[in-house]
Amino acid sequence: MDLSSNRTLARADNASALPVSPSERSAKALLQSVFREDRFFLVLSVFIGVFSGLAVVCFRFTIGWFRIYLLGSGIVIAPVRLLLAPTLAGLVIAALVLHVFPTVRGSGVNQTKSALYIYNGYIPVRTAVGKFITAALAIGSGHSLGPEDPSLQIGASLASALGRRMRLSRDRMRLIAPVGAAAGLAAAFNAPISAVLFVIEEVIGHWTAGILGSVVLAAVSSVVVMRWFLGSQPLFRIPPVEMKRPSELIAYAILGVVGGFASVAFSSGTTAMRARCKAMPRWTQYFQPAIAGLLIGTIAILGAPQVMGAGYVYIDEAMHGQFTWQFLAILAGLKIVATLLSFVSGTPGGMFAPTLFIGAMLGAAVGGAEHALLPHFTASPGTYALVGMGVLFAGFLRAPMTSVFMVLEVSGNYSIILPVLVANTFAYLISRGLQPNAIFDVLTRQDGLDLPSMEEQREEGILRVEDAMQPVSGPVLSAEETVDHALREADSAGADNLVVRLSPEGWSSITKAELRTMADAEIGGATVSSLLNDRRIPYLHPDHPLEVALRYVERWPVVPVVSRADFGKLEGVISQRDVLERYREFGEG
Amino acid sequence: MAASQVDKARPAKGDDPQLYLPREPVIIALLSALAVVLFLAVTGLSRLYDAQQESLGNRWFARGVEDLQAQRFDRAAVEFRAALLYSRDDYSYQLNLAEALLGLKRTNEAYAYLITLWDRQPEEGLVNLELARIAVQQNETDRALRYYHNAIYAAWPTDQEGKRRDARLELIEYLLRINAKTQAQAELIALAANLGDDPAQQLQVGDLFVRAQDYEHALAAYRVALKSDRHNAAVLAGAGLAAFESGRYPVAYRYLQAAVTGNLNDAQSAARLKTTELVLEMDPFQRQISAEQRNRIVVKAFTAAGERLKGCSPPQSSALPTAPPSLAESWEKMKPRITMAGLQRNPDLVEAAMDLVFNIERQSSTVCGTLAGVDQALLLIAKLHEGS
Numbered sequence: 001m002d003l004s005s006n007r008t009l010a011r012a013d014n015a016s017a018l019p020v021s022p023s024e025r026s027a028k029a030l031l032q033s034v035f036r037e038d039r040f041f042l043v044l045s046v047f048i049g050v051f052s053g054l055a056v057v058c059f060r061f062t063i064g065w066f067r068i069y070l071l072g073s074g075i076v077i078a079p080v081r082l083l084l085a086p087t088l089a090g091l092v093i094a095a096l097v098l099h100v101f102p103t104v105r106g107s108g109v110n111q112t113k114s115a116l117y118i119y120n121g122y123i124p125v126r127t128a129v130g131k132f133i134t135a136a137l138a139i140g141s142g143h144s145l146g147p148e149d150p151s152l153q154i155g156a157s158l159a160s161a162l163g164r165r166m167r168l169s170r171d172r173m174r175l176i177a178p179v180g181a182a183a184g185l186a187a188a189f190n191a192p193i194s195a196v197l198f199v200i201e202e203v204i205g206h207w208t209a210g211i212l213g214s215v216v217l218a219a220v221s222s223v224v225v226m227r228w229f230l231g232s233q234p235l236f237r238i239p240p241v242e243m244k245r246p247s248e249l250i251a252y253a254i255l256g257v258v259g260g261f262a263s264v265a266f267s268s269g270t271t272a273m274r275a276r277c278k279a280m281p282r283w284t285q286y287f288q289p290a291i292a293g294l295l296i297g298t299i300a301i302l303g304a305p306q307v308m309g310a311g312y313v314y315i316d317e318a319m320h321g322q323f324t325w326q327f328l329a330i331l332a333g334l335k336i337v338a339t340l341l342s343f344v345s346g347t348p349g350g351m352f353a354p355t356l357f358i359g360a361m362l363g364a365a366v367g368g369a370e371h372a373l374l375p376h377f378t379a380s381p382g383t384y385a386l387v388g389m390g391v392l393f394a395g396f397l398r399a400p401m402t403s404v405f406m407v408l409e410v411s412g413n414y415s416i417i418l419p420v421l422v423a424n425t426f427a428y429l430i431s432r433g434l435q436p437n438a439i440f441d442v443l444t445r446q447d448g449l450d451l452p453s454m455e456e457q458r459e460e461g462i463l464r465v466e467d468a469m470q471p472v473s474g475p476v477l478s479a480e481e482t483v484d485h486a487l488r489e490a491d492s493a494g495a496d497n498l499v500v501r502l503s504p505e506g507w508s509s510i511t512k513a514e515l516r517t518m519a520d521a522e523i524g525g526a527t528v529s530s531l532l533n534d535r536r537i538p539y540l541h542p543d544h545p546l547e548v549a550l551r552y553v554e555r556w557p558v559v560p561v562v563s564r565a566d567f568g569k570l571e572g573v574i575s576q577r578d579v580l581e582r583y584r585e586f587g588e589g
Numbered sequence: 590m591a592a593s594q595v596d597k598a599r600p601a602k603g604d605d606p607q608l609y610l611p612r613e614p615v616i617i618a619l620l621s622a623l624a625v626v627l628f629l630a631v632t633g634l635s636r637l638y639d640a641q642q643e644s645l646g647n648r649w650f651a652r653g654v655e656d657l658q659a660q661r662f663d664r665a666a667v668e669f670r671a672a673l674l675y676s677r678d679d680y681s682y683q684l685n686l687a688e689a690l691l692g693l694k695r696t697n698e699a700y701a702y703l704i705t706l707w708d709r710q711p712e713e714g715l716v717n718l719e720l721a722r723i724a725v726q727q728n729e730t731d732r733a734l735r736y737y738h739n740a741i742y743a744a745w746p747t748d749q750e751g752k753r754r755d756a757r758l759e760l761i762e763y764l765l766r767i768n769a770k771t772q773a774q775a776e777l778i779a780l781a782a783n784l785g786d787d788p789a790q791q792l793q794v795g796d797l798f799v800r801a802q803d804y805e806h807a808l809a810a811y812r813v814a815l816k817s818d819r820h821n822a823a824v825l826a827g828a829g830l831a832a833f834e835s836g837r838y839p840v841a842y843r844y845l846q847a848a849v850t851g852n853l854n855d856a857q858s859a860a861r862l863k864t865t866e867l868v869l870e871m872d873p874f875q876r877q878i879s880a881e882q883r884n885r886i887v888v889k890a891f892t893a894a895g896e897r898l899k900g901c902s903p904p905q906s907s908a909l910p911t912a913p914p915s916l917a918e919s920w921e922k923m924k925p926r927i928t929m930a931g932l933q934r935n936p937d938l939v940e941a942a943m944d945l946v947f948n949i950e951r952q953s954s955t956v957c958g959t960l961a962g963v964d965q966a967l968l969l970i971a972k973l974h975e976g977s
Binding site: 040043044047050051054057058061064065068073074075076166225229233237239240313316320321322 | 678
């Protein structure tokens with residue numbers, strides 16, 4: 001089987017699907033060719049993006065309305081409202097979550113992963129409705145949560161519903177939730193690249209052209225819709241990005257270290273407190289969101305109303321030097337506390353916005369402190385706030401790629417890349433070193449699920465063909481030699497399985513028993529090639545994953561492993577036994 | 590072909606093209622229709638939302654403007670921040686918030702807003718002016734000058750000429766404060782070139798020229814002002830001062846006399862007039878005076894210098910026998926010859942006597958400070974004839 005024969009095979013498969021000749025081409029056939037499921041899926045992705053975008057726009061409106069009617073339209077909020085709004089909203093949310101929408105707790109990222117890996121893409125519509133109402137109420141009333149993750153889940157839920165109505169195949173259904181998730185996140189974040197990367201990095205874990213195409217189409221169309229209604233301005237005004245000198249990277253490294261420790265504190269606090277809250281009697285769940293709301297209101301009354309809600313307004317102000325670095329540091333600490341309270345109490349809402357808030361405050365605080373100590377060494381704190389967002393994203397959410405592109409996309413400035421890379425790397429390494437499991441993985445396990453950890457998958461060692469292949473011990477037969485000669489060579493080498501070099505190119509294999517059968521049938525004078533016409537076998541390369549070899553070693557006793565530079569150069573051979581032996585050793589190791 | 594590629598060539602599981610054939614166009618049409626309907630519905634909702642946001646923004650802005658005008662800066666700042674919740678990028682909301690923050694002396698916060706506004710519209714006059722003022726506070730002279738010049742050539746929504754003039758006047762005041770007199774003079778010349786005949790403006794420019802020690806231009810400005818308002822005492826006083834400082838004492842006398850007549854309470858002009866009179870009276874080098882008059886002035890000046898020496902002895906130049914004689918010695922030595930008769934006999938003594946008088950007055954003023962009256966007049970005459 002060579003390249004051309006496989007192409008022929010592929011064409012033959014397609015031909016059987018579309019059995020038309022040019023003369024028979026008709027409108028029906030044209031439609032058939034256009035509306036194959038993979039293409040239809042791409043079209044569907046655009047609609048998913050449009051619907052998700054519309055849903056996210058409505059979600060943003062609803063949060064705004066809740067905010068105005070519960071907390072008032074001004075900046076200075078009456079203390080009574082500060083206490084009552086999140087507390088009473090917490091009671092309503094608890095009742096809704098416990099009795100009407102039991103699946104809307106948490107951020108929504110894990111629920112989307114569950115849909116992909118456990119429920120074949122199924123997310124009930126009720127989840128979208130419930131998430132929409134409860135998260136909007138929570139954020140609008142001042143709980144320290146963000147709209148991004150709920151938007152992600154709303155998008156996934158809408159996509160799932162649409163996929164079910166379209167009766168898509170199981171494979172497509174599994175993928176449709178992440179497509180919707182990307183659309184929802186992109187619209188909420190006004191950042192399509194970051195949304196696509198996050199979904200691929202944290203939800204799907206791998207990508208192909210088909211997946212990427214769908215996810216990108218959905219994300220782009222949802223952002224277009226969102227911008228149509230809400231405008232194209234970013235979530236916050238971007239300060240002028242500047243780096244005074246290369247040595248300033250040291251200052252960003254310090255920010256990365258501080259951010260790494262803050263991420264660990266935030267995530268370990270979240271997981272530990274959530275476990276305790278979950279272990280409490282069920283009746284307490286009616287009051288947990290209300291108590292969280294009461295405490296957050298108290299923090300606000302005591303002088304930090306900035307911790308309430310998503311807090312984008314204050315991220316914007318921090319980026320533009322509106323607070324002292326001491327107050328910024330306090331705000332970062334208080335936001336961690338407020339978000340912990342909101343999240344562990346089971347209040348539906350997202351972690352993205354609080355993470356960005358904490359990162360921005362921490363970044364601006366570190367930048368401000370450094371600027372106060374060494375005014376000529378560091379730039380304005382605004383740039384540090386921007387980098388700080390990426391730092392927490394890398395350290396807390398453990399999405400290193402997304403964290404880098406998120407800052408680039410939000411800032412629209414490529415010159416920030418070096419500080420972001422340096423700071424994010426430090427934060428990610430510290431966070432990973434001190435807390436081996438990413439926050440989403442721990443939360444999943446607390447919920448009794450075992451979803452694949454994308455981080456573990458990324459870090460997992462991959463066995464390759466070169467790890468199991470054996471050097472060629474026996475003779476390599478030529479296709480032109482006679483069966484008798486080949487048998488003598490096999491006998492003298494004591495090899496049972498032999499590799500055959502075909503002419504002019506290609507490889508095959510034959511067993512000694514087969515050769516002996518031929519010889520016994522008195523056709524020992526025939527060439528080996530005359531026996532192998534239909535036995536051109538696939539070959540492998542040393543860097544192929546070992547699982548690829550597993551597909552072929554059952555059919556052929558030995559599979560040749562050849563150089564990528566020279567297909568005629570045999571690097572080794574691999575058999576089923578070699579593969580299994582390697583896997584066994586790996587498992588034991 | 591590599592084995593992995595063999596797999597990719599196979600059709601995906603569940604990818605049955607026949608399954609979707611009949612209904613896809615219909616589905617897409619239905620989805621499109623649904624999208625249009627939902628789009629329209631959200632458009633309606635969006636209008637409702639936007640209208641509410643705009644109304645809230647305007648309401649908070651109006652309150653903020655009211656408080657800003659009443660100089661209740663803290664309340665105004667809170668209200669403008671509230672307005673910005675509903676329209677984050679609104680130019681006037683941000684500008685007014687920056688003004689309120691400046692009123693609260695929260696310069697850094699105000700600067701953050703202003704610099705954002707400047708990035709958006711660098712040609713905006715008020716933003717440049719406020720940035721210049723912040724730079725002045727921060728002693729950033731280069732930045733201040735840049736923003737002031739931006740403001741001078743910027744676009745202003747109303748009364749463009751007036752706003753530009755005010756910006757330049759503010760720049761000149763700043764330059765004078767930091768003692769950059771040459772730059773101030775340059776700005777003043779540019780300002781004066783674009784001024785009309787308004788006496789108030791000309792008076793202001795004249796005063797600034799005086800502060801910049803450009804008395805000739807100051808006098809010119811006052812003269813323009815006097816064309817429109819001949820009896821303006823302030824302008825007359827200014828013109829008198831400018832003429833006085835530029836050594837044009839006959840002109841100064843005329844203006845100062847008119848100024849004092851016009852405003853009897855103007856003590857400074859009166860004092861200056863008196864000094865001017867003395868200068869005119871004590872200057873022996875005036876033309877159109879007789880030899881006798883000149884000799885009388887010289888005798889009087891010489892006597893005054895002697896009195897000055899008695900009250901304030903400049904230090905001895907040296908105790909060495911080769912050192913030049915002291916002023917007192919010189920004065921004593923010359924005294925017998927400085928009489929009406931002596932001067933008449935030897936007119937060349939006028940020059941020598943006056944040189945000694947000027948030296949005595951100069952050194953005395955250095956050691957003991959300037960006195961009023963004849964001594965001051967002699968000093969001014971000395972300055973007037975320096976180098977001649």
